[in-house]
Amino acid sequence: MAMHVARNWRETPERYRMEAAKCKKCSAIHFPARLICPECQGREFATVRLSGKGELATFTIIRVAPTGFGDLTPYAVGIVKMDEGIHVMAQIVDCNPEELKIGDRVVSQFRRINQEGKTGMILYGYKFVPDLGL
Amino acid sequence: MNEVAIIGVGMTKWGELWEKSFRDISVEAALKCLDDAGVDKVDSITVGTMSGGLFNAQEHLGSLVADYLGQRFVPATRVESACASGGLAVKTAYMEVASGISQYALAVGVEKMTDVDGGDATFALATASDYDYEAFHGITFPGLYALMAVAHMKKYGTSLEQLAQVSVKNHHNGSLNPHAQFPCAVTLDQVMTSTMVADPMRLLHCSPITDGSAAVLLVPLAVAKKMNKPYAVITGIGHASDTIALCQRKDFAKLEVVEVAAQRALKMAGKTIRDIDFAEVHDCFSIAEIMVMEALGVVESGQGGPATMNGLTALDGDFPINPSGGLKSKGHPVGATGVAQVVEAVIQLRGQAGPRQIKNARTALTQNMGGSGASSIIHILEAR
Amino acid sequence: MIGIVGYGSHIPRYRIRVEEIAKVWGADAPAYKKGLGLNEKSVPAPDEDCATLAVSASRNALRRANIDPKQIGAVYVGSESHPYAVKPTGTIVSEALGACPFVHTADLEFACKAGTEGMFIALHLVKSGVVQYALAVGADTSQGAPGDALEFSAAAGAAAFIMGSKNLAAELLDTHCYMTDTPDFWRREHAYYPEHGGRFTGKPAYEKHLYSATSGMLEKAKLKPEDISYVIFHQPNGKFPVNAAQKLGFKEPQYKLGLLCPTLGNTYSGSSPMGLAATLDAAEADRLILLVSYGSGAGSDAFVFRTTKKLLEIRDMAPKTRKQLDEHKQYIEYGTYAKFRRKILRAE
Structure with missing residues (x-):
């Protein structure tokens, strides 16, 4: 994998803190942030942090992984309906993928997503884990 | 605006073409097309290809094709809409002719995918998703369509058997197509026990990695009429885009982009879906064909699976889909697919499809799709 | 008065038993269990490292402290398994918490003592009045060489403490x-x-x-x-x-x-x-x-x-340590452990 230091670094607010943009005109939440609201064409936004909680809307188990993800197979990727109402795609970890069900409650955690070879940057971001209400 | 006809078609045998380069296959298909039309000089060339850069470390593909086709100085344009690049090339050539800018407009779709290994090919294809928010998380294209399949199964009760039947049907059709990459029949059992790629998408639910090219030559209808050759008329075009990321759509069990593009194409052609005799659709994964037939209005939402099981879309069914074998059996050289769909439609409308010929085929629809449904281009063609 | 205003821990989900490791090396499991007073250990998932454990523990601490992360003036992460040899873990943790940019941060290392080193510094920095709140984390995904006695015990986990001068727990x-x-x-x-x-x-x-x-x-x-x-x-x-x-x-x-x-x-x-x-x-x-x-x-x-x-008021606001340890676990066999800890040589 090639080095993309700046490209990944500039996604830090979204990947590390799940920062989203809330339209000041129509209150629609966008993740990642946008410059214009597709719902109302508004151009002013407030930064909000997603709660990280939601439920599984759909998911799959990746058995043939792309470059950099081979150590993780088999791993689940799902679309999570966040409690804020928007959807986010990410891996679902700390679970037996075979036992996942649509509607399962999940919560975000900070994890390693990938790395740029053995000597490059480590890329961090959000994944989801089953919400066990611990 | 000129009415536009297709006067020539050509395509290479598709597959893993180890001896042939990007320029070899694109020129081969283009020459077949020009020979078919009996034309040796064109006014414009549109090349539809998804990622010459990542598959072949070669961009500037319009000029490359024009140069090696012996058409130096001809205006050549490369267009890209991921796996819908081919459909976009046909649409662009249409606009060249309809606007009167070109008389002979050549559209070439091409992808040479086997010059990189599987990992790099997967990476190149993944760039058709939202790279920073989908591919970054380790999702693959089989995975994206699997997410849709799981949602569709949950919402409508679509079964694994119904999904598998799409592949069985398309492989049967492909076994009758000499250009297909995998011209072999497969059984339901073979599909349902093939290697799992991304649950529930198994290997035989997925279109393959393919080298291939296809080309069509477009001319004003008035010109076509004087050429003494069989032709087909493009009477409808529908083109739409949607969110780049799957997760931002309202319903993961529905391809809205296809619905919108279909409505536009049918409106332009002054037709309803009931007027269509057959369709070539973008079955990159088995679930895609089911969702596309629902979005086109061939069946109600949720009825794609049962209808496939009941033979509605078989060669001898009431609404044949993918007589060519589709992406599944014929292969999926991504940029070439949309052009090859039009090639198949023209061959059928001319009555030249041999053992896979659909009886009384007069009106055809082709549906090409980019990414997980972030773009779709639909053409309606009619025999005259 | 200074002290702890919030605390949290994070334990990975996976465990391996002493017997499972002993089986591979032909070691005497009952003797090791008795000699080391050890039955099993935690194993980090393949996508966990010192930084991710530190962030999870710190987020739990932040829940209990119930303060604006911007009020944290110092972040210290003690570990012997910092993911980078050069490039701080503290910046990753600070950024993930939302404590940047007005924050002092340092990575510490002193074998198994780096966590309390951070606590010592954080407490005394608050005492001096230089910062309002300071976060100290001890986090490790420790490695024991395969076959070495340390392999039975080298585990993964983190604890984080937010130090302050009012509302002390x-x-x-x-x-x-x-x-x-x-x-x-x-x-x-x-x-x-x-x-x-x-x-x-x-x-x-x-x-x-x-x-x-x-x-x-x-x-x-x-x-x-x-x-x-x-x-x-x-x-x-x-x-x-x-x-x-x-x-x-x-x-x-x-x-x-x-x-x-x-x-x-x-x-x-x-x-x-x-x-x-x-x-x-x-x-x-x-x-x-x-x-x-x-x-x-x-x-x-x-x-x-x-x-x-x-x-007593704040401790139910985040996952408790024993609960994570006892209720949230999945045992893995040595092959999975070797895969998770990247002890298997794979093609580049």
Whole structure:
């Protein structure tokens, strides 16, 4: 994998803190942030942090992984309906993928997503884990 | 605006073409097309290809094709809409002719995918998703369509058997197509026990990695009429885009982009879906064909699976889909697919499809799709 | 008054039993279990490292502290498994919490003592008035060489503490340190696995430093073992801290809350801090806690805290340590462990 230091670094607010943009005109939440609201064409936004909680809307188990993800197979990727109402795609970890069900409650955690070879940057971001209400 | 006809078609045998380069296959298909039309000089060339850069470390593909086709100085344009690049090339050539800018407009779709290994090919294809928010998380294209399949199964009760039947049907059709990459029949059992790629998408639910090219030559209808050759008329075009990321759509069990593009194409052609005799659709994964037939209005939402099981879309069914074998059996050289769909439609409308010929085929629809449904281009063609 | 205003821990979901490791190397599992006082250990998932564990533990601490992360003026992450040799873990943690950019941060390393080093600095920085709140984290995904005795115990986990001067859950009464240059355990730059001095790690290392720090602390604070309700010692295995407690005059009810090693393993920089987190989860108000760490190389930091009523209000606001340890676990076999810990050579 090639080095993309700046490209990944500039996604830090979204990947590390799940920062989203809330339209000041129509209150629609966008993740990642946008410059214009597709719902109302508004151009002013407030930064909000997603709660990280939601439920599984759909998911799959990746058995043939792309470059950099081979150590993780088999791993689940799902679309999570966040409690804020928007959807986010990410891996679902700390679970037996075979036992996942649509509607399962999940919560975000900070994890390693990938790395740029053995000597490059480590890329961090959000994944989801089953919400066990611990 | 000129009415536009297709006067020539050509395509290479598709597959893993180890001896042939990007320029070899694109020129081969283009020459077949020009020979078919009996034309040796064109006014414009549109090349539809998804990622010459990542598959072949070669961009500037319009000029490359024009140069090696012996058409130096001809205006050549490369267009890209991921796996819908081919459909976009046909649409662009249409606009060249309809606007009167070109008389002979050549559209070439091409992808040479086997010059990189599987990992790099997967990476190149993944760039058709939202790279920073989908591919970054380790999702693959089989995975994206699997997410849709799981949602569709949950919402409508679509079964694994119904999904598998799409592949069985398309492989049967492909076994009758000499250009297909995998011209072999497969059984339901073979599909349902093939290697799992991304649950529930198994290997035989997925279109393959393919080298291939296809080309069509477009001319004003008035010109076509004087050429003494069989032709087909493009009477409808529908083109739409949607969110780049799957997760931002309202319903993961529905391809809205296809619905919108279909409505536009049918409106332009002054037709309803009931007027269509057959369709070539973008079955990159088995679930895609089911969702596309629902979005086109061939069946109600949720009825794609049962209808496939009941033979509605078989060669001898009431609404044949993918007589060519589709992406599944014929292969999926991504940029070439949309052009090859039009090639198949023209061959059928001319009555030249041999053992896979659909009886009384007069009106055809082709549906090409980019990414997980972030773009779709639909053409309606009619025999005259 | 200064002390702890929020605390949290994070334990990976995966565990491996001593028997499973022993089976691979032909080792005598019952003897190891008895000798080390250890049944199983935590194993980090393949996408967890010191930084991710530190973030998860810190987020739990932030929930309990219930403060704006921007008010945190200092972040210290102690670990011997920082993901980068050069590039701070502290910036990753600060950024993920939302504490940037007006924050001082440093990565610390002192074998198993780096976590309490951060606590020591954080507490005294708050005391000096330089910052309003300071975060200290002990986090490790420690490595033991395959086949080495350390492989049975080297585990993963993290504990985080937010120090402040009001709304204290536990007030700091005093600290004490004991330090010499004693080479009982080390890992050279670029070396993948640590090395150790075998039985030299016992008497002249762990015992001398930890025992001296403990007696020194009690003497300085004018306390006797029976004044202390809860005591936590560094836990390289299940046996050393129990021996220490007995020799120093403490009884089981005093150390049992914080003794996690038998089912957690040694989380290195996270070890005694996680014991403190588990103790805070269950301690009564207005009781004294004695925490004494140990880091090879070698030294011990000792702390005496007094719990407050506030502790009882905040401790249900984040996952408790014992609950994570006992209820949220999945056992893996050695093959999966080797895959997770990247001990299998794969094609590039």
